[in-house]
Amino acid sequence: MNIEHDGDFITLSMGPHHPATHGVLRLEVTTDGEVIAACKPDIGYLHRAIEKIGENLEWYQFVPYTDRVDYVCSMNSNHAWVCAVEALLATSEETRLQIPERAEYIRVLFAELNRISSHMVGVGSMTMDMGAFTPFIHALGQREHINDIFEKTCGARLTYNYMCVGGVNADLYPGAEDEIRKFLDGLEKAMKDFNRLITTNNIFKGRLAGIAVVSAQDAVSYGLVGPNLRGSGVDFDLRRDRPYGVYDRFKFDVPVGRRYAGSKGRLGDAYDRYVVRLLEVLESIKICRQVLDQIPPSSGKADDPVGGWCVAKAAQKALRKPPVGEIYFRCENPRGETGYHIVSDGTKVPYRIKIRTGSFCALSIFEKLVPGLMIADVVALIGSFDIVLPEVDR
Amino acid sequence: MSLVPSRNQCRGTAQSFDAIxxxxxxxxxxxxxxxxxxxxxxxxxxxxDMLDAARFLKTDPDLSFDSLCCLTGVDLLKFPVADKDAVPCSDLVCVYDLHSTVHNHELRVKSSTSRENPAIPSVESVWGVASFFEREAFDLLGVSFPGHHDLRRLLMPQDWVGYPLRKDYVYPESYGGVELKREGQTFESGPYK
Known part of the structure; x- marks a missing residue:
């Protein structure tokens, strides 16, 4: 069938500037009435060549750029990069860094807080895409508290540049533990309100039930990761199955899709992905509490192996001469697996950096998934995948 | 009722690299x-052999590499020679990082091709996500993937000249009538001073 020459079809350009596309994404959809016959995602509007820039920067100088890879969860992007570099350094005895215990805990704590805030943006903007504005405000309200905590710690609200190779840039401010505990208690209450407001709402449920169903097999083949993968019922989480940092010290469940929308829903539909995100927020709260229970008290000295937060400057000289070789390091980010494939030629700049992100791979399934959907359902689809465009284009 | 098999039911055993x-x-x-x-x-x-190998790696029940985590193109033109020996005979390499959600094991597969006429059969029929990864590698490194259904540039504009992530890439002086080079500026690669 040649779509272009058939009089019944109309080619529409959704985006690049459209609030429902979550950034600058253009979908070239060919419609047959209200139903979509073909879809071609067009990306690259936000391409900043971060991988190319990285080839000219020293290892530690690249950290602020990882903030910009995904600005909704900068902490997690930082975490993935510094863990990848440390894993590369750890392949040689001479350059291995001994990260202070406290720094590892702070990293997990902040990664989980940022996961909460990212999921709040994800579910909030999804409800807004579906026409409900109030839940979005409630969700972003919680995010503000997290931003306040981050701002007090590192001075920035969005792009933190907080983690560094060898630890974190600053210790927690005095009273941070209590403030985070108080916030977590408040968040738990707020989540109950949020669920009463929108998640259990029958109109909202009915709108998303059975929409954009991804089978488990497709989800794995098309590289869906994180909540999108688990929404299809695949029980896989890097934090549990291939733990990095100190994630192996915490107990948490991995929520998977279970046809939460009830009889009208199907496993792996938009509602499943939405609910998995909300459940993950609750798991993150659990992890944060365990971190706060276990974290070693600050020793007041940065390079203390237990209570410090960053290895000594002398040890960081390892970055001048990292081992030759390559590494692929995977981290569980809010939008799923973020992987850094690093090739090092032993100099102080990386030879090649490849950033694998969740949203980029999620877009590859659009060509298969979108045909057959209504135009309005595409908005639900984009929202349920929680796509962030800077992460796609890099 | 849970529709998902419990964790123990769906897990196999991880294989060592030598066994694989x-x-x-x-x-x-x-x-x-x-x-x-x-x-x-x-x-x-x-x-x-790449396409057949991909099919084998995915379908063999002991391996079941059902997920392609990452496909990276690497230009080894300026890489220290000692390490190149392990990669036979050429400078452009595609690296496939595979993972099995069944057995929870990983594997890295490499396929090297010539700089002049780089081509590796597309594996998008095996792993759907490869369609985007291959377009990216084509866009930034100029590797061709015969069998791909829609091999166009992905991130760069369609009329861009050259492949930016190749190590001998020359920065364009202008694009679309806009001067890209400012006076006194050089585009030499190297660490920021």
Whole structure:
């Protein structure tokens, strides 16, 4: 069938500037009435060549750029990069860094807080895409508290540049533990309100039930990761199955899709992905509490192996001469697996950096998934995948 | 009622690299095992075998590499020679990082191709996500993937000249009538001073 020459079809350009596309994404959809016959995602509007820039920067100088890879969860992007570099350094005895215990805990704590805030943006903007504005405000309200905590710690609200190779840039401010505990208690209450407001709402449920169903097999083949993968019922989480940092010290469940929308829903539909995100927020709260229970008290000295937060400057000289070789390091980010494939030629700049992100791979399934959907359902689809465009284009 | 099999039901056993390589070697005698100076190990596969090898790696019940985590193109033109020996005969390499959600094990597969006429058969029929990864590698490194259904540039504009992530890439002086080079500015690569 040649779509272009058939009089019944109309080619529409959704985006690049459209609030429902979550950034600058253009979908070239060919419609047959209200139903979509073909879809071609067009990306690259936000391409900043971060991988190319990285080839000219020293290892530690690249950290602020990882903030910009995904600005909704900068902490997690930082975490993935510094863990990848440390894993590369750890392949040689001479350059291995001994990260202070406290720094590892702070990293997990902040990664989980940022996961909460990212999921709040994800579910909030999804409800807004579906026409409900109030839940979005409630969700972003919680995010503000997290931003306040981050701002007090590192001075920035969005792009933190907080983690560094060898630890974190600053210790927690005095009273941070209590403030985070108080916030977590408040968040738990707020989540109950949020669920009463929108998640259990029958109109909202009915709108998303059975929409954009991804089978488990497709989800794995098309590289869906994180909540999108688990929404299809695949029980896989890097934090549990291939733990990095100190994630192996915490107990948490991995929520998977279970046809939460009830009889009208199907496993792996938009509602499943939405609910998995909300459940993950609750798991993150659990992890944060365990971190706060276990974290070693600050020793007041940065390079203390237990209570410090960053290895000594002398040890960081390892970055001048990292081992030759390559590494692929995977981290569980809010939008799923973020992987850094690093090739090092032993100099102080990386030879090649490849950033694998969740949203980029999620877009590859659009060509298969979108045909057959209504135009309005595409908005639900984009929202349920929680796509962030800077992460796609890099 | 849970529709999802419990964790213990769907998990197999992780295989070691040597066991995986032994299995691959039976079907693809030209495959070679290699390792980086930092200990990372991989299997090098001839480009002509890549599609068959991908199918085998995915469908073999003991391996079941059902997920392609990452496809990276690397230009080894300026890489120190000592490490290049492990990658036979050429400078452009595609690296496939595979993972099995069944057995929870990983594998790195490499396929090297010539700089002048780089081509590796597309594996998008095996792993759907490869369609985007291959378009990206085509866009930034100029590797061609015969069998891909829609091999166009992905991130760069369609009329861009050259492949930016190649190590001999020359920055354009202008694009679309806009001067890109400012006075006194050089585009030399190297660490920021």
């Amino acid at each position: 390589f032994a299995k691959v070697l039976v079907c693809f005698p030209t495959a070679q095992a290699g390792s980086s100076p930092n200990g990372a190990r991989w299997i090098a596969v001839q480009p002509s």
